[in-house]
Amino acid sequence: MKKICLVFLILTLAGSVKAQTSCPIQLQFKPQETYIKASLRGLSSVNTEIAWASGSGGQFLRTTNGGATWNTAIVPDADSLDFRDVEAFSADVAFLMSAGPGGKSRIYKTTNAGHSWSVQLTNQYPTAFFDGMAFWDKNNGMVYSDPVDGKHLLYKTRDGGQNWLRIPPEKLHKLFKDEYGFAASGTGIRVFGTDDVWIATGGARARIFYSSNQGESWSAFDTPVLHGSQSRGIFSIAFRDRQNGVAVGGDFTKPAFAENGIARTTNGGKNWQLPVTSKKSGYRSCVAYVPETSPPLLLAVGSDGVSYSTDDGVTWADSDSTGYHTISFSNSRDSGWVAGAEGRVAKIIVSQQSK
Numbered sequence: 001m002k003k004i005c006l007v008f009l010i011l012t013l014a015g016s017v018k019a020q021t022s023c024p025i026q027l028q029f030k031p032q033e034t035y036i037k038a039s040l041r042g043l044s045s046v047n048t049e050i051a052w053a054s055g056s057g058g059q060f061l062r063t064t065n066g067g068a069t070w071n072t073a074i075v076p077d078a079d080s081l082d083f084r085d086v087e088a089f090s091a092d093v094a095f096l097m098s099a100g101p102g103g104k105s106r107i108y109k110t111t112n113a114g115h116s117w118s119v120q121l122t123n124q125y126p127t128a129f130f131d132g133m134a135f136w137d138k139n140n141g142m143v144y145s146d147p148v149d150g151k152h153l154l155y156k157t158r159d160g161g162q163n164w165l166r167i168p169p170e171k172l173h174k175l176f177k178d179e180y181g182f183a184a185s186g187t188g189i190r191v192f193g194t195d196d197v198w199i200a201t202g203g204a205r206a207r208i209f210y211s212s213n214q215g216e217s218w219s220a221f222d223t224p225v226l227h228g229s230q231s232r233g234i235f236s237i238a239f240r241d242r243q244n245g246v247a248v249g250g251d252f253t254k255p256a257f258a259e260n261g262i263a264r265t266t267n268g269g270k271n272w273q274l275p276v277t278s279k280k281s282g283y284r285s286c287v288a289y290v291p292e293t294s295p296p297l298l299l300a301v302g303s304d305g306v307s308y309s310t311d312d313g314v315t316w317a318d319s320d321s322t323g324y325h326t327i328s329f330s331n332s333r334d335s336g337w338v339a340g341a342e343g344r345v346a347k348i349i350v351s352q353q354s355k
Contacts, residue, residue: 025297025310027319028349029338032067040339041185041285042086042096043328048335050091051328053345054083060114064091067337067347075108075117084130085186089138095120095161097133097143099183105130107143109161120161128153131181134191142215144189144199146180152199156215173220178204178230184252185286185326187236196242198269202233202249208269223272225249226260236286240296243268246313248300250283255304258282262300264313277315281307288327290336290350297350301327301338322346 040061042054051067054060058078061070075081081098088094096108096117105123107130110116121143123130128145135141139160145153151174154167179201181188188200199209206227211218226232231253239245243266250261258281263272283302290297298309300316301324309316324340327348336348 025293026351027299027308028351029306029320029322029346030067030349032063032070032345032347034061034070034072034343034345036061036072036343038343039082039325039341040343040345041082041084041183041325043185043326043337043339044086044088044094045328045330045335045337046088046090047330048332050088051335051337052086052088052094053337053339054086054096055339055343056082058083060086060094060096061345062088062091062094062114067345070345071114073114075114078108078117080104081106084183085132087133087135087141089135093138095133095135095141097130097186099130101129102126105145107133107161107164120157121155121164123153125153129180129183131183132186132189134189134197136191136194136214140194140214142189142191142197144181147175150174152181152209154215167215171215171217173209173218175201176204179207182233182235182249182252182285184235187238187286187288187326188234190237190239190245192239192242196239198237198239198245200234200237200247200249202227202235203230204228206233206247206249208234208237208247208265208272210269219270221269221272223247223263224260224274225263225272226251226257235284236300238287238289238298240289240312244296244312245269246287246289246298246300246309247272248284248287250302252283252285252303255283255302262287262307262313262316275309275314275316277317281316281318286324286326288329288336290333290348291329291331292333293350299327299336299348301325301340303341306338 038055040055
């Protein structure tokens with residue numbers, strides 16, 4: 001088990017950054033035995049005991065005892081699919097999203113702990129490629145795809161996936177040529193409350209699209225995150241409320257390249273600022289807020305390590321070189337997980353010392 005002591009970075013009046021000598025937060029990454037070699041990019045924490053993960057080869061896994069054991073299986077007739085996202089609501093109910101060209105992009109649902117799955121949505125557009133899904137609750141959710149005819153392909157459900165209705169293209173913004181999403185962790189889309197949703201893009205531009213009414217109307221905002229080629233852009237976003245959020249990304253072909261890979265907003269995504277300092281923090285495929293930490297602790301993972309911020313994204317530093325693809329917390333700081341290549345899963349243990 002790796003233990004990391006996180007040091008608060010304090011911004012001085014002169015604008016410089018110095019390290020506080022105390023160690024109020026400690027992180028431990030406790031490896032789990034999954035006995036599989038799938039590349040895991042989907043991850044959903046339900047509570048401190050229940051979590052689901054998904055990945056290549058049609059595989060999914062689930063724990064109901066806080067990681068003491070993991071049950072793994074392959075969705076029937078789906079061993080050629082890559083499940084890049086999973087959204088779970090209990091030990092029994094979960095959605096899986098596969099990413100791929102044409103009909104390889106699908107959504108499945110189980111209501112009996114994965115013993116059987118129903119196909120709810122299969123992509124019919126050759127140029128589409130599902131990138132991620134998010135749910136406001138067990139009935140209301142949205143999935144987004146790479147563009148069709150120059151606009152996002154978006155579907156929404158209001159009945160737990162029994163019906164997925166396409167949001168009319170005339171309600172959406174035109175995307176730039178070679179602007180699209182990334183299915184790196186299924187977290188290029190995030191929701192908050194009952195209606196808010198944000199979607200991130202990369203490639204030619206790195207933008208955030210925001211809707212306050214479940215996709216009925218949208219606004220588009222530029223960000224300073226690295227972009228300009230097919231491997232660059234925003235790969236993940238996270239919001240702790242309607243105003244404060246973080247976007248991470250970079251260039252997945254150059255994981256150590258640390259220029260403009262993180263940005264933060266304090267006004268719901270309208271404006272984005274680069275951090276005051278980012279010590280390395282190269283390509284990152286997923287970012288998440290850690291619940292019940294004050295000031296807010298942020299974690300971001302990528303193929304070459306873990307980065308953290310102890311001041312709501314103002315300053316960042318790297319803490320570990322182990323590569324992961326995705327992170328998930330529910331509503332407790334004791335409910336965190338990371339997952340990555342070769343079936344790698346670890347439980348995140350956060351300790352905060354009292355002052």
